Amino acid sequence: MASGTTSAMTITLAELARRFGGEIVGDAQQRVGSLAPLDKADSGQLAFLANQKYLPQVETTRAGAVLISPADLEKVAAREGLNFIVTPNPYAYFARVAQAFIDLATPAVKPGxxxxxxxxxxxxxxxxxxxxxxxxxxxxxxxxxxxxxxxxxxxxxxxxxxxxxxxxxxxxxxxxxxxxxxxxxxxxxxxxxxxxxxxxxxxxxxxxxxxxxxxxxxxxxxxxxxxxxxxxxxxxxxxxxxxxxxxxxxxxxxxxxxxxxxxxxxxxxxxxxxxxxxxxxxxxxxxxxxxxxxxxxxxxxxxxxxxxxxxxxxxxxxxxxxTSAFPAVNHADWNKSAAIMRNLDKLRDRIKALEAALDERKGE
Amino acid sequence: MASGTTSAMTITLAELARRFGGEIVGDAQQRVGSLAPLDKADSGQLAFLANQKYLPQVETTRAGAVLISPADLEKVAAREGLNFIVTPNPYAYFARVAQAFIDLATPAVKPGxxxxxxxxxxxxxxxxxxxxxxxxxxxxxxxxxxxxxxxxxxxxxxxxxxxxxxxxxxxxxxxxxxxxxxxxxxxxxxxxxxxxxxxxxxxxxxxxxxxxxxxxxxxxxxxxxxxxxxxxxxxxxxxxxxxxxxxxxxxxxxxxxxxxxxxxxxxxxxxxxxxxxxxxxxxxxxxxxxxxxxxxxxxxxxxxxxxxxxxxxxxxxxxxxxTSAFPAVNHADWNKSAAIMRNLDKLRDRIKALEAALDERKGE
Amino acid sequence: MASGTTSAMTITLAELARRFGGEIVGDAQQRVGSLAPLDKADSGQLAFLANQKYLPQVETTRAGAVLISPADLEKVAAREGLNFIVTPNPYAYFARVAQAFIDLATPAVKPGxxxxxxxxxxxxxxxxxxxxxxxxxxxxxxxxxxxxxxxxxxxxxxxxxxxxxxxxxxxxxxxxxxxxxxxxxxxxxxxxxxxxxxxxxxxxxxxxxxxxxxxxxxxxxxxxxxxxxxxxxxxxxxxxxxxxxxxxxxxxxxxxxxxxxxxxxxxxxxxxxxxxxxxxxxxxxxxxxxxxxxxxxxxxxxxxxxxxxxxxxxxxxxxxxxTSAFPAVNHADWNKSAAIMRNLDKLRDRIKALEAALDERKGE
Missing domain, CATH: 2.160.10.10 (Hexapeptide repeat proteins)
Structure with missing residues (x-):
């Protein structure tokens, strides 16, 4: 995370829960001062799990705390010393906390x-x-x-x-x-x-x-x-x-x-x-x-x-x-199909002719 | 119509005809001060008919006057007390009058x-x-x-x-x-x-x-x-x-x-x-x-x-x-057609093969 | 070429070669003051040949000098009094010289x-x-x-x-x-x-x-x-x-x-x-x-x-x-093909049915 988001200020999980909701599992007095991805966070940082793909990283993260949904928390093997804030929408919670850290780090502007x-x-x-x-x-x-x-x-x-x-x-x-x-x-x-x-x-x-x-x-x-x-x-x-x-x-x-x-x-x-x-x-x-x-x-x-x-x-x-869009393919292949596309009615007419011919034969 | 277009000022149909052309049918001294759609206009407002669809509204409008083409005027049943300005292009006439009303309502800006x-x-x-x-x-x-x-x-x-x-x-x-x-x-x-x-x-x-x-x-x-x-x-x-x-x-x-x-x-x-x-x-x-x-x-x-x-x-x-654009359709349907589209040459080859097979049979 | 590119200042081919490279064939003391296309250049101007299509114009140009590649120079019949700067990429050379002429013609702006x-x-x-x-x-x-x-x-x-x-x-x-x-x-x-x-x-x-x-x-x-x-x-x-x-x-x-x-x-x-x-x-x-x-x-x-x-x-x-784009064609033709395109799966199913029918006959 870019330096613009960090600040000297740190905040306890208890204070986060008071401001943004969620239930704390672990040490409510743990302090965090910024946000980071699960695999990069240190003990002073808050990470979040919003995508099942990253569930294994919860087992190894060094984050001070992890934002997690109740359902995902059940899938995590017990982790000594790892703290959680449990919330139905960890991604939205992360966004709100991130904004709060930015507001703290942004120089105040005087009205006028x-x-x-x-x-x-x-x-x-x-x-x-x-x-x-x-x-x-x-x-x-x-x-x-x-x-x-x-x-x-x-x-x-x-x-x-x-x-x-x-x-x-x-x-x-x-x-x-x-x-x-x-x-x-x-x-x-x-x-x-x-x-x-x-x-x-x-x-x-x-x-x-x-x-x-x-x-x-x-x-x-x-x-x-x-x-x-x-x-x-x-x-x-x-x-x-x-x-x-x-x-x-x-x-x-x-x-x-x-x-x-x-x-x-x-x-x-x-x-x-x-x-x-x-x-x-x-x-x-x-x-x-x-x-x-x-x-x-x-x-x-x-x-x-x-x-x-x-x-x-x-x-x-x-x-x-x-939808009405095509994904790009090899230029030559596209041109081949596009040329036929421009004459789809002729293709259809050939099918009609075949059907008629077969029908006729049936009658023979 | 938004308040920005109205003004205290009103103008006679005679004066409108002098400035913008058109022939008056009815009371040339009728005054109008703003524009409105046929179904919403009151007696101080000017309406216009540019689309046949709204012809019935001319029968019931309360407008002070209606901009109308000569051809459309013939289709209107006689209306006691309704005034018309007859002009080949009521829509363009409306646009010019609207601009004039706006100019009057817009605060003058001092040069400099x-x-x-x-x-x-x-x-x-x-x-x-x-x-x-x-x-x-x-x-x-x-x-x-x-x-x-x-x-x-x-x-x-x-x-x-x-x-x-x-x-x-x-x-x-x-x-x-x-x-x-x-x-x-x-x-x-x-x-x-x-x-x-x-x-x-x-x-x-x-x-x-x-x-x-x-x-x-x-x-x-x-x-x-x-x-x-x-x-x-x-x-x-x-x-x-x-x-x-x-x-x-x-x-x-x-x-x-x-x-x-x-x-x-x-x-x-x-x-x-x-x-x-x-x-x-x-x-x-x-x-x-x-x-x-x-x-x-x-x-x-x-x-x-x-x-x-x-x-x-x-x-x-x-x-x-x-033209070369497709209108959007249901996503799944589109994807089905798009997949075939990418292989139109194969579809064509199958038709060729069928044609050849039928030809061969004919020869039998 | 717009007047903005010309300047009172002229420069010798020798000086151009010193600044931008290239080999001079002809009079190194020839002076040029601006750029122009081959067919419009006069003796005080520099032209360039970047496209084979314009090779014949080299035979007739009145330019003071022509930027040309070694390969193209060989194709040019000897021209008495025509000067060349030979460079592997005449188009890029032209761009650099043009920029230099513009810089000279642009009023200097004071720092501050x-x-x-x-x-x-x-x-x-x-x-x-x-x-x-x-x-x-x-x-x-x-x-x-x-x-x-x-x-x-x-x-x-x-x-x-x-x-x-x-x-x-x-x-x-x-x-x-x-x-x-x-x-x-x-x-x-x-x-x-x-x-x-x-x-x-x-x-x-x-x-x-x-x-x-x-x-x-x-x-x-x-x-x-x-x-x-x-x-x-x-x-x-x-x-x-x-x-x-x-x-x-x-x-x-x-x-x-x-x-x-x-x-x-x-x-x-x-x-x-x-x-x-x-x-x-x-x-x-x-x-x-x-x-x-x-x-x-x-x-x-x-x-x-x-x-x-x-x-x-x-x-x-x-x-x-x-690629995945179609070129625009006549609107009615397009709509005909587009309608079939939306039902390509039906076209394919008809081909399948024909193939099955033929197969069956073979078995007869």
């Missing part, structure tokens, strides 16, 4: 507004907020308690940021958008740019065509609920009339595009490079793989999984896993 | 340069321009009338921006690029970064290979014509020798990549997450779907449509619609 | 920190560095000799930048990342954002599901070796525990996503819009095409080539070219 920031007098910034260098906050914006705006962030007119929001450097939030409590947005992401909408206003055909595209004003905004995280350089467009909506605890990776008037249901996760066209409605607890494309104006049920690089062109009304 | 902006003395900025906080304009740049540069925009050496250009926050325009009148670029987009060009300078093979990639200097620029709109975090590379060219009224969505020395023909639209490799020439009035990939050094005729997620590896010399 | 930049007193910036407007450098950062940080760049706590690094406008480097000498990063790229990692902590199923995603702290960093170039708006995530590693001379295009804990081997090139999921290990000298998707936790051998838009879901242990 950097001298170079540009805050409109008509904006309202909580005294506990930390506003970085070269930040811009426009009129009517409301910045909640303990919000962190890193260097170069731009907050448009009338934007509302809930408590404990953290916007990393160079994030842009367009006018009128709303972010709930604890929302995290990574560097370069753009919330609330105009949706892609143009009315064709052309006359004539071919070379004689005249006219132009007329921009459809985008007067909705983006409404992001609590506990959402948005990756670097991701873009979420504002709605045309109504808002684009991201529900609570949605997690979106880097370089994802979400079109105007989409609704992304709570707890759904969207991996990097995915693109979702406008007015699409994605259910709760969905998992959208990397580079997936989803057409506009479709609906995905709750609990839909779309595997990486697949394309969704119609609504998926039932939970389950959906 | 924000105190925190950094303008090189060798740059020329029109007095009517609005230069936001933390903007950087380098030497030799020329900024046209009424240009808006939002917070954090960076304009490189010698860049020329036409009148009424609007660059949203944190846009970067590299040195020497040119943007025509009324160009809109959304937040985080990058115009004129170096194209991806490296000369291999390696000796030997495998583990014994030595040498490196030598950067090919990119000394062209990007030349963007009037009325182009470019989405958030989109990237358009500068040319290697000659310029990358985006012709008039091209509309490009978010997270699109356009390689060096491409030419994108006038009125073409490109949806989000598409990628176009270098030196490719796209015709006029094309429609490139979301996440489409187009290889380098190919040419697309005018009026080509490529559907979402398709890949173009060769020139398309005729107008028409092109 | 722009008045509007915000440099933490705990950061260390070399006196030869050029720090642009509105740049932010946080505590503990170390900025090497002749580094250029363009306007709006943000450098996090403890970041180390090697000598001659150039970060274009609005690049963000998160805390703790390390960039080697001569690394170039184009505008808007984000180095070191949090990897996409969340532990599921849910109970119950369907509508009754409760709980949430728990963020896995990302405490690794990004370690980028010498001579790497990274494209505009590309994102490279920091590692979860260990670092994400980009080895020397890797070249990455625009809008590429590289997940946490990836390793990209030296000299590998990655084209635009590609996405590589977490913990994937790509060999040396690989070529990853545009919009390629690579799954997490896989390994690619050295010298693997993946063609554009292909998807890699498993490790590729042998060098060679891999």
């Amino acid at each position: 507004v950097h001298a170079s920031a540009s805050i409109d007098p008509g904006a309202k910034v909580a005294a506990s907020a930390v506003i970085g260098a070269h930040v811009t906050v426009e009129a009517g914006a409301v910045i909640g308690e303990r919000v962190k705006l890193d260097a170069g962030v731009v907050i448009g007119r009338g934007v509302k940021l809930g408590d404990d929001v953290h916007l990393y450097p160079n994030v842009t939030v367009y006018h009128g958008c709303k972010l709930g409590a604890r929302v995290i947005v990574h560097a370069g992401a753009v919330i609330g740019a105009d949706g892609f909408g143009f009315a064709p206003d052309f006359m004539g055909e071919g070379e004689a065509r005249t006219g132009s595209w007329v921009k459809i004003p985008q007067v909705g905004a983006v409404d992001i609920a609590d506990d959402v995280e948005i990756g670097a350089n991701t873009t979420i467009d504002r709605g045309a009339m109504a808002d684009t909506v991201i529900e609570e605890c949605v997690k979106i990776d880097n370089l994802v595009q979400i079109g105007h008037n989409c609704r992304i249901g709570a707890y759904t996760v969207i991996a990097g490079c995915a693109g979702i066209a406008g007015s699409t409605n994605i259910g709760r607890h969905c998992m959208i793989g990397g580079a997936v494309g989803i057409a506009g104006h479709v609906t995905l049920a709750d609990y839909v999984i779309v595997t990486a690089q697949s394309g969704v062109s119609k609504s998926l009304t039932k939970p389950g896993m959906y | 340069v924000h105190a925190s902006a950094s303008i090189d003395p060798g740059a020329k900025v029109a007095a009517s321009a609005v230069i936001g906080a933390h903007v950087t304009v380098e030497a030799g740049a020329v900024i046209g009338e009424r240009v808006k540069l939002d917070a954090g925009v960076v304009i490189g050496r010698g860049v020329k921006l036409g009148d009424d250009v609007h660059l949203y926050p944190n846009v970067t325009v590299y040195h020497g690029c040119k943007l025509g009148a009324r160009v809109i670029v959304h937040a985080g987009a990058v115009i004129g970064a170096d194209g991806f060009g490296f000369a291999p300078d390696f000796m030997g093979e495998g583990e014994a290979r030595t040498g490196s990639w030598v950067k090919i200097p990119q000394v062209g620029a990007v030349d963007i014509a009037d009325d182009v709109e470019i989405g958030a975090n989109t990237t358009i590379d500068r040319g290697a020798m000659a310029d990358t060219v985006i012709e008039e009224c091209v509309k490009i969505d978010n997270l699109v990549q356009i390689g060096h020395n491409c030419r994108i023909g006038a009125y073409t639209v490109i949806a989000g997450c598409a990628g176009i490799a270098g030196s490719t020439n796209i015709g006029r009035h094309c429609m490139i779907g979301g996440a489409v990939g187009i290889a380098g050094h190919v040419t697309l005729a005018d009026y080509v449509i490529v559907t979402a997620q398709s890949g173009v590896s060769k020139s398309l010399t005729k107008p028409g619609m092109y | 920190v722009h008045a509007s930049a915000s440099i933490d007193p705990g950061a260390k910036v070399a006196a030869s560095a050029v720090i642009g407007a509105h740049v932010t450098v946080e505590a503990g950062a170390v900025i090497g000799e002749r580094v250029k940080l363009d306007a709006g760049v943000v450098i996090g706590r403890g970041v180390k930048l090697g000598d001659d690094v150039h970060l274009y406008p609005n690049v963000t480097v998160y805390h703790g990342c390390k960039l080697g000498a001569r690394v170039i990063v184009h505008a808007g790229a984000v180095i070191g954002a949090d990897g996409f990692g969340f532990a599921p902590d849910f109970m119950g199923e369907g509508e009754a599901r409760t709980g949430s995603w728990v963020k896995i702290p990302q405490v690794g960093a990004v370690d980028i070796a010498d001579d790497v170039e990274i494209g505009a708006n590309t994102t490279i995530d920091r590692g979860a525990m260990a670092d994400t590693v980009i080895e020397e001379c890797v070249k990455i295009d625009n809008l590429v996503q590289i997940g946490h804990n990836c390793r990209i081997g030296a000299y590998t090139v990655i084209a635009g819009c590609a996405g590589i999921a977490g913990s994937t290990n790509i060999g040396r000298h690989c070529m990853i095409g545009g919009a390629v998707g690579i799954a997490g936790h896989v390994t690619l051998a050295d010298y693997v080539i993946v063609t554009a838009q292909s998807g890699v879901s498993k490790s590729l242990t042998k060098p060679g070219m891999y």
